[in-house]
Amino acid sequence: MKKIERIEPKVPQIKRKKRVAAYARVSAESDRLTHSLSAQISYYSELIQNNPEWEYAGVYADSFISGTSINKRSEFQRMVADCEAGKIDIILTKSISRFARNTVDLLSTVRHLKVIGVEVRFEKENIRSMSSSGEIMLSILASIAQEEIINYSENVKWAKRKRFEQGLPNAKFCIYGYKWVGDEMIIVPEEAIIVKRIYQDYLSGKSTAEIACELSSQGIITKRGKRWSGSSVNYILQNVHYTGNLILQKYYVENPLTHKLKKNDGELTRYLAENTHEAIIDKNTFDMVQEEFANRKSRCKINASCFTMKIKCPFCGRSYVYYQYKTTSNEYWAHWKKVGICSGSEKINQEDLKRVCAKVLNIEEFNKEVFLKNVDYISVPKRDVLEFHFKNGEIKTEIYRP
Template sequence: MKEVKAIKPKKNKFDRASGTELSKIRVAPYCRVSTDSAEQMVSYDSQVAYYEQKIKENPNWELAKIYYDAGISGTNIDKRLGFQEMIRDAMAGEFDLVITKSISRFGRNTKDVLEYTRLLKKYNIAVLFEKENINTFSMQGEIVMTVLTSIAQLESESISANVKMGLKMKMKRGELDGFQGCLGYDYDKETKELVINEEEAEVVRYIFDRYNQGMGARVIGNELKEKEYKTKRGSTNWPDSTIRGILKNEKYMGDLLLGKTFTVDPITKQRLDNMGEEEKYYIKDHHEPIVSKETYEKAQTIRNKRNCNMEKGRLKRYSRQYTFSSKIECGFCETTVGRRAWNSGTKNKKVVWHCIKSSKHGKKYCPDSKGIHEAVIEEAFVKVFNEMCHHNRVIIEEFISTIESTLSVSTRKKELTSLNKELSKVEKKIKKLIDLHIDGAIDRENYENKFIELNKEKERLIKETNELSLTANEEKEMKTRLKSFRMYFDDNKPLKKFDADVFESIVEKIILGGIDDKGQKDPHLLTLVFKIGPKSTISMGKDDEVNTRPMCKNLK
């Protein structure tokens, strides 16, 4: 048998990139503090000083680099830039040993701790956890580390649950915990109250006013950009999403909704919109409003109409990029009429409005519709408005006065007040009944019978209150429409050219195409439906001819 000579391993490490022998172990301490408060930063400075001294005292060690993260949770690696830098340097062979205070400093997520210690081990780099006295190169190191990391994760989940419970208790008390920024309001950290920033509030009021006049988010955004108004972050760009976010924010009418989002789990830190999975808390009249409740509610009515208008099971688009956007309806198939540009990019360019079903899916889907030039629709409105104000003034005045008279004698408000009082009495009776049952003053059978009776009465009153509230809101909306209509009607000035503001204020919609007086299909028939009720039908004929029927025949 031939002689086999054993070559003993060298004590020193090697730099595998250069192949040179290293005389000392290159050590990389990792420090992490959970917050960036002054106290925690003192803790960080102490950790740095501690490791510098510890490495100096060990003759076999030399300091490679100190890595740290401040104000970052240990449950997620994604935001820990110092940790990520350490891993990149490890893969580049910059050091041989990572030393850290404890497993919880390295990470509170079992999966991440095991994954990254194994990755470092693959590059021949050990991790030394001082508190637990674990070296990942030892045989029992990974087993003990798995158990202890699981405990650290459980501790993190427990802390998260306690924090979540504390936040819920604050929300139940109606307390605003922190503030992410909201155009029009500043946050007073001492009183924890929202204070109106009048300069920004003017922008918010402008957005609500223009939206309630019929303008879309994109149009309003462009107007704000032209006026060089700035967002909360100082930008002059106003994307549609920013405008929509302002319009649906209940804070602007003085109310506050807490619990809009929730954390899925403490490890991933993923947050989702609260669709009902967690409790929400709504506080009315929490702070000073920027717009009235009526203005806010009107905006929501318009927003819901634009976003949730369903047509045969599919979402019907409701854009307000142009004056006539979502304002024109096909008289034959009842779908939306869209804007198209003919001969685009040439001097013969013409803008027309055509049935979307016909233009997108083919003529066979709406064979009777035709495209109408935008200029002709504008001219038609001007003629109708001028005729309405001069030739049919007596009829329109009588119509408006009748509606105003009906609304003035409405008892909806009194009825609603009476119903709310009745509902309050029933709720008090239910509460008193429950107290009597708890005290043993009433037996279970009588309690259940009486509870069912009162609960039915409560449900009836709630249903009647909701129905009456809806009617009252419709009457309030009609009053607003009448006020806007009368403003232009009483002005008694003829329009010399198309005015988008006047159109938006008085016209509910336009129906393009329909059946004429002779019972024939007419694609050039145009019916203007006004917001206060009456309609006016126009037989357009050719594009250069606009003939208006007498309005008195079209009032309803």
């Protein structure tokens, strides 16, 4: 007959405390909501630390961030990473909407945490993700939360449209040359001078890249304290706001769950509000600039040639790009100009470039086959200097005189 003897453990097992964290979030910036976030942090810190069976693992809090996506919530991402590192057993949160309003994000995150042994407890709905009915209830309530945000988004859109119909912008946007005083756009005199200069320089024939380079070299910075670029100059030259008018609803949010802005190319109504603020640029000057934009675009054509990707800037490593401009006499002029803004940016006339290449290659007339066979690339270290780098390792420097 079998004899079974029970052997009791000599050392009693010590039950490990559950490592408990909390997640809190507010989606708008205000004193009231800031206080709400602080209250949530204090509440959960005290709740966890007062439970003798729990070990405090911290409170993760995202402020002024929407709950429709988890991608931009740094604290949420850090919390999930800590769960994956085995630092957390339980997550407490106020409600489903605080955790995530997007059903897909919510369920995929909760399922992932469940697989790695982390339970999420939703206080308001009294749901525990590890329970048998937890995921079913989460699916139902998360769908409701998502529908709520879609309805809320529609209400916000309606309110915005009403403001647009009254000629009012949706928000106080940042624009060089102006500042907001209450609900009114006021001219900043020193910035307005720069705006006028940009328009005058462009009409005098300068490119947006040249204008940007000059402004930056003189220590003039943008509204956000950065160097000027061709695109930032371009934005000023094509912005109708400088004429004292506003175009409203230029962009819109197509999907309230992604919050991605889309340019309004006629999908929705746009609103022109006239004389909403003092103008810096008169309408005639603005129209002349737009006409010049159109003219330059029609004159400019980009082609590939034997020099494509062969002319390099030694300062930034970028290649020079070929442009062809058609004059009023129907003659074609070609030059090379480095893309972007760089201290080494120089224009090079293509005919002069061919002449210099022929001289360096010791041939009477330029021949692209000979050039491609022998030259690896051309560097432009400074004004009027071309540095030829040959495929055999030889380097020749030639003075370039336009």
